[in-house]
Amino acid sequence: METSMVFAIAIIFFALIVIVKGIKIVPQSDLYLIERLGKFNKVLHGGFHIIIPIIDNVRAVLTSREQLVDIAKQSVITKDNVNISIDGIVFCKVDDAMQATYNVVDFKNAIANLAMTTLRAEIGGMDLDDTLSNRETLNAKLQSELGSAATNWGIKVTRVEISDISVPQEIERAMNMQMEAEREKRAIETKARADKEAVIRKAEAFKQEEVLKAEAIERMADARRYEQEQLAAGQQEAMRLINISMMENEKAAEFLLAKDRIAAFRALAESNSTDKMILPYEVAQMIGSTSVLGDAFFKGVSNGATNNA
Structure with a gap:
């Protein structure tokens, strides 16, 4: 009886070992490579798996992670x-x-x-x-x-x-010197380009300034020419109207002369000069006539003396 019990316990223990060996729980990131009797059988991925103990064997455990x-x-x-x-x-x-x-x-x-x-x-x-x-x-x-x-x-x-x-350090030093030289070269080239651009822009500005000056002078000349043309046209029209008035009225010329004399007398009267004398028009006309008669008389006397001689 005791022998039978020991045998049964041994069988149960063996069965438990077989069950444990046959169950494989594979982590998600692992790969179990299974060999059956020394030959490749399959690869177990993450999860619950059952294999045949003793016959199946885990040959390698790999990871699927990077x-x-x-x-x-x-x-x-x-x-x-x-x-x-x-x-x-x-x-x-x-x-x-x-x-x-x-x-x-x-x-x-x-x-x-x-x-x-x-x-x-x-x-x-x-x-x-x-x-x-x-x-x-x-x-x-x-x-x-x-x-x-x-x-x-x-x-x-x-x-x-x-x-x-x-x-090597000597190569690194040479590379640093080369890089510094390249930086200086680029700086010089950049400055040269900037100076060139500045000269070009200055020349363009001067050119634009001269063009604007020429345009302004031309417009001022056009304005003066237009003004002179308008003044000439106005004077021409005024002269035409004066001629028409003189043809229509004989007193028009005397009116214009009297108007100019009045303006001249007014200017003379408003002057601050003390060396001036204002005479009426009739006196001035009489003095003018006397001067003309005097000139004629003296001229006649001179001619008679010459003839007697």
């Missing part, structure tokens, strides 16, 4: 024979668990070594300036080369980043 593969710092010679130190990081993830397990021993180590080899080859065909300035292009080339090789290992290369590029 992983980082560090590229160790190494010395690389550029196309123009400059020795630089460079390192980087490769971002990758397992795309096929079976290939990542059976096609390569250690995919991380393989990717790191392939990245170093590819990096040497790429930088060996580039000048130092291109290496420093075209880092994005270098990253794209490395990702393309690594992606093609890693596909056979079931690995997907998502991104490659060159983290640091170090150059």
Whole structure:
């Protein structure tokens, strides 16, 4: 009876062990690669799974998350024979668990070594300036080369980043001097362009000023010419009207002369000068007639004396 009980307990214990071994709860981010009798059977993804104990075995546990593969710092010679130190990081993830397990021993180590080899080859065909300035292009080339090789290992290369590029101190000093010279050159060129632009703008302003002056002079000349034309036209019209009036009325001429004499007398009367004498028109006319008679008399006497002689 005791033997039977021990045997039953052993069977129960064995069954429990089998059940425990047959149940697999896989985390969401993991991949379980299952072999059956030493041969690949399937890949278990996240969740609850049952396998056959002893017959089925977990060959490898991989993660489906993105992983980082560090590229160790190494010395690389550029196309123009400059020795630089460079390192980087490769971002990758397992795309096929079976290939990542059976096609390569250690995919991380393989990717790191392939990245170093590819990096040497790429930088060996580039000048130092291109290496420093075209880092994005270098990253794209490395990702393309690594992606093609890693596909056979079931690995997907998502991104490659060159983290640091170090150059020798003497090269760095020479580069700093070159950059300073380039800055000074650009500053001189910028100042020269600014001076040239200032001269051009000044000349344009002077030209515009002269054009505006010429236009103003021309407009003033046109205005004066128009004024003179209008004055001449007014005087011509006034003379025409005077002629008409004189033809129609004989006293019109005497009226105009009297008007001018009145204006002259008024101006003379308003003058502050003391050396002046104002005479009536009739007296002035009589003096004028007397002067004419006197001139005629003396002229006649002179002619008679000449004849007697």
